[in-house]
Amino acid sequence: MLGWLRSGRNRKRLKDEAYAFLFEPYEGDEVIVFDTETTGLNPKRDEVISIGAVKVKGNRVLTSETFEVFLKTEQPISKESIEIHGIRPCDLEDAMEPEEGIGKFLRFIGPRPLVGYYLEFDMAMIDRTLKPWLGITLPNRRIEVSGLYFDKKIALIPQGNIDLRFDTILNDLKLPRMGKHNAVNDAIMTAMIYVKLNNIKHL
Numbered sequence: 001m002l003g004w005l006r007s008g009r010n011r012k013r014l015k016d017e018a019y020a021f022l023f024e025p026y027e028g029d030e031v032i033v034f035d036t037e038t039t040g041l042n043p044k045r046d047e048v049i050s051i052g053a054v055k056v057k058g059n060r061v062l063t064s065e066t067f068e069v070f071l072k073t074e075q076p077i078s079k080e081s082i083e084i085h086g087i088r089p090c091d092l093e094d095a096m097e098p099e100e101g102i103g104k105f106l107r108f109i110g111p112r113p114l115v116g117y118y119l120e121f122d123m124a125m126i127d128r129t130l131k132p133w134l135g136i137t138l139p140n141r142r143i144e145v146s147g148l149y150f151d152k153k154i155a156l157i158p159q160g161n162i163d164l165r166f167d168t169i170l171n172d173l174k175l176p177r178m179g180k181h182n183a184v185n186d187a188i189m190t191a192m193i194y195v196k197l198n199n200i201k202h203l
Contacts, residue, residue: 011023014134014136015134016134019106021111029057032108033053033056034105034114034116035187036048037087037183040078047073048102048129051183053068053184054067054184056191056195066188071092071098071102072092086180086181099129102129102130116144149162176192
């Protein structure tokens with residue numbers, strides 16, 4: 001009930017009806033797994049510089065249906081962030097304006113559920129642009145893979161400490177690590193985790 005009321009308030013704040021499709025009911029079997037690369041780790045100050053996403057239909061990761069966009073930023077990219085994702089200011093010379101790039105992302109995801117690893121951060125980063133531009137936050141249902149993993153793991157070791165690091169989850173599920181660290185590869189690996197967890201009862 002509370003979620004429905006919150007969604008209704010969010011819908012009323014929408015400034016551009018061209019994006020009303022985000023609020024349409026979705027009954028299909030597709031989800032969008034996505035990841036962002038940012039100038040830093042503070043959602044109140046930092047900005048998105050790259051979004052990567054991949055579509056999952058049922059139990060299939062559709063690697064032929066990926067999304068990637070680079071965004072211009074007014075914030076300097078922290079040294080620590082460059083060491084993680086390797087995106088330098090010179091790599092963003094031909095990047096899109098944030099509203100244009102995120103608009104393309106919104107049309108890619110539609111009303112489908114969103115899946116991610118520590119998804120709350122990625123959604124907060126997208127919302128930083130959405131709120132002043134469209135007046136809303138992302139309304140899509142969200143699925144957190146670290147939460148799915150925890151629920152599978154805790155059934156066997158209820159008093160144990162669950163290691164939720166990304167590499168630990170990949171290794172435990174015997175999934176391959178993609179080559180270069182970027183938003184698209186991270187989204188694909190997260191999608192593999194999601195599909196694997198949906199097809200096992202426990203770990």
